[in-house]
Amino acid sequence: MKRHLLAIAIAIAIPLALAGCGRENPNASLESRGKATAGAETSTGGSRKGDFGPPQGEPIEAILTSPPLVPPATGRDYPAKVVVNLEVREVDLEISEGVTYTFWTFGGTVPGSFIRVRQGDTVEFHLNNHPDSKMPHNIDLHGVTGPGGGASSTFTAPGHSSQFTFKALNAGLYVYHCATAPVGMHVANGMYGLILVEPPEGMPPVDKEFYVMQGDFYTTTKYREKGHAPFDMQRAIDENATYVLFNGSESALTGDNAITASVGETVRLYVGNGGPNLVSSFHLIGEIFDKVWFEGGTRYQENVQTTLIPAGGAAIADFHLEVPGSYVLVDHSLFRAFNKGALGILKVDGPENLEIYSGKEIDAVYLGDKAASMEPVATAAAASAAGTLTLDDQVKAGQALFAGTCSTCHQPDGKGMAGVFPPLAQSDYLAKGNAELINVVLNGLSGPVTVNGQDYNSVMPPMSQLTDDEVANILTYTLNSWGNPGGRVTKDEVTKVRAGTERSEGAAH
Ligand SMILES: [Cu+2]
Numbered sequence: 001m002k003r004h005l006l007a008i009a010i011a012i013a014i015p016l017a018l019a020g021c022g023r024e025n026p027n028a029s030l031e032s033r034g035k036a037t038a039g040a041e042t043s044t045g046g047s048r049k050g051d052f053g054p055p056q057g058e059p060i061e062a063i064l065t066s067p068p069l070v071p072p073a074t075g076r077d078y079p080a081k082v083v084v085n086l087e088v089r090e091v092d093l094e095i096s097e098g099v100t101y102t103f104w105t106f107g108g109t110v111p112g113s114f115i116r117v118r119q120g121d122t123v124e125f126h127l128n129n130h131p132d133s134k135m136p137h138n139i140d141l142h143g144v145t146g147p148g149g150g151a152s153s154t155f156t157a158p159g160h161s162s163q164f165t166f167k168a169l170n171a172g173l174y175v176y177h178c179a180t181a182p183v184g185m186h187v188a189n190g191m192y193g194l195i196l197v198e199p200p201e202g203m204p205p206v207d208k209e210f211y212v213m214q215g216d217f218y219t220t221t222k223y224r225e226k227g228h229a230p231f232d233m234q235r236a237i238d239e240n241a242t243y244v245l246f247n248g249s250e251s252a253l254t255g256d257n258a259i260t261a262s263v264g265e266t267v268r269l270y271v272g273n274g275g276p277n278l279v280s281s282f283h284l285i286g287e288i289f290d291k292v293w294f295e296g297g298t299r300y301q302e303n304v305q306t307t308l309i310p311a312g313g314a315a316i317a318d319f320h321l322e323v324p325g326s327y328v329l330v331d332h333s334l335f336r337a338f339n340k341g342a343l344g345i346l347k348v349d350g351p352e353n354l355e356i357y358s359g360k361e362i363d364a365v366y367l368g369d370k371a372a373s374m375e376p377v378a379t380a381a382a383a384s385a386a387g388t389l390t391l392d393d394q395v396k397a398g399q400a401l402f403a404g405t406c407s408t409c410h411q412p413d414g415k416g417m418a419g420v421f422p423p424l425a426q427s428d429y430l431a432k433g434n435a436e437l438i439n440v441v442l443n444g445l446s447g448p449v450t451v452n453g454q455d456y457n458s459v460m461p462p463m464s465q466l467t468d469d470e471v472a473n474i475l476t477y478t479l480n481s482w483g484n485p486g487g488r489v490t491k492d493e494v495t496k497v498r499a500g501t502e503r504s505e506g507a508a509h
Helices: 003-017 147-153 183-188 233-237 334-339 363-370 375-386 391-405 428-432 434-443 468-479 491-499
Strands: 081-096 099-106 115-118 122-129 161-167 172-177 192-198 208-217 243-246 259-262 266-275 280-285 289-293 301-304 306-309 313-320 325-331 343-349 445-451 454-460
Touching (some): 081 115, 081 243, 147 161, 183 233, 266 280, 280 313, 301 306, 325 334, 391 468, 428 445, 434 468, 434 491
Parallel strands (some): 208 266
Antiparallel strands (some): 081 099, 122 161, 172 192, 280 325, 445 454
16 A cells, blocks of 8 residues: 555644644654645744753764765654854855766765754764865855854865854755855855754654765756856856756766665655755656645645755655556656766666556666666767777777666667668668768758668757767767778767858757
8 A cells, every 4th residue: 555545644633633732742653744835833833942941962963865865864853952063165066967067065065964963962073174175165054043044154175164053943944155255156056965854753764775966067068068166157147057957967867876665665856956046846757745844844745746946945745655666756847867977877676567567677768878878988088088089999998978868769670660760771871971961960850761672751959969979979880880881980070060051059069
């Protein structure tokens, strides 16, 4: 049975059983956490503040985790003094295959370290700015009650550290971020993370918990343009993101970094949105969230397909897994998912459940090049830059790119689909020469065309989002596969054809 049925029963029963038992009761039973929105009023006078008195016991050093990991539950039933040590570091990390970006981080990762405390805890917060940093930084935690959320108390120059203390009065999932001017720039560079203030009775237990946070990034370079990608202030002001990402990198939650779970498990995602600009329409393809504590607050909604996460906001999403396979996390503003990187994968293993879902995986089509390893593409790009690119490099990179970009229509074996998609395998069209093939890829093809004596009259969309390198590699792979005659397409040939083509500005790469 789906768990939410049980939850409904609890939601109906609990308001009677726990009437008048508000947040301030540290011994409130587990079920009182997260009543469904309907019919679950409690008399807190609109306030959810919980001050359970002075901290008890020895101070506790908070366990901080890097994404996608979440620290264990505090497991405490009393307020404690919790010490948080967070280090700011400015680091060069991969934002996309073969592309680096200088991130400013809380704890060396984007998003920053996950912090977990309990409502009523007294938090002694130490912000340490690494001596190698070039910038001063501070921190505004949305879970702090007090001016600036800590920002005014934590302005910290490189090589310095600051300390302030706050009492975590409100339960919830909160964003923290740097608030040093220019604030937008510090946030755009990755300076955000999540702090969970557990309700006194803790979160309902689940099998797996993960930490996912969306952010938008602005670079002077194009999407996936290899090399170092510098921050672009004007694009940030224009809210014209180059990348929209989960956990700061296109590969943070894909390929070998996909998060994993098993059939029968209940999974919880702590999802934040650092922004700085974009609102997330957070969706998990192939699943329905049984519960969403929307906006990171106290009530949950049930049976949610897509939950809106504001910039500087968060949500907690629970779901039970019935069917194995790959589930895709996206921002359902879909060009962000498929053209700016806002995509992650949850791999679920376990026995098939054919009554619920009949099978047939569609990974390759849905995921595009996310389904294939992009390592050969990065290798070829590096070799191209170094002037050592071999035919073999090009073919391998082209194969990986073909799988995500062309195989949907022309099929992985290049044979196409009768009457709809012409073949690339042993196609007589290839004899038209490199310039025409480049032209087809960059500008698309439509209208009547004859391939190997068969007539087609369909539309191939332009693939101008591919870089010159990528077009050269895909076509070189095509020429050297499936019994085709061989040959080579160079980046310079592609550059030339592109330069000679008039396209609207939006279509230019
Ligand atoms: Cu900063």
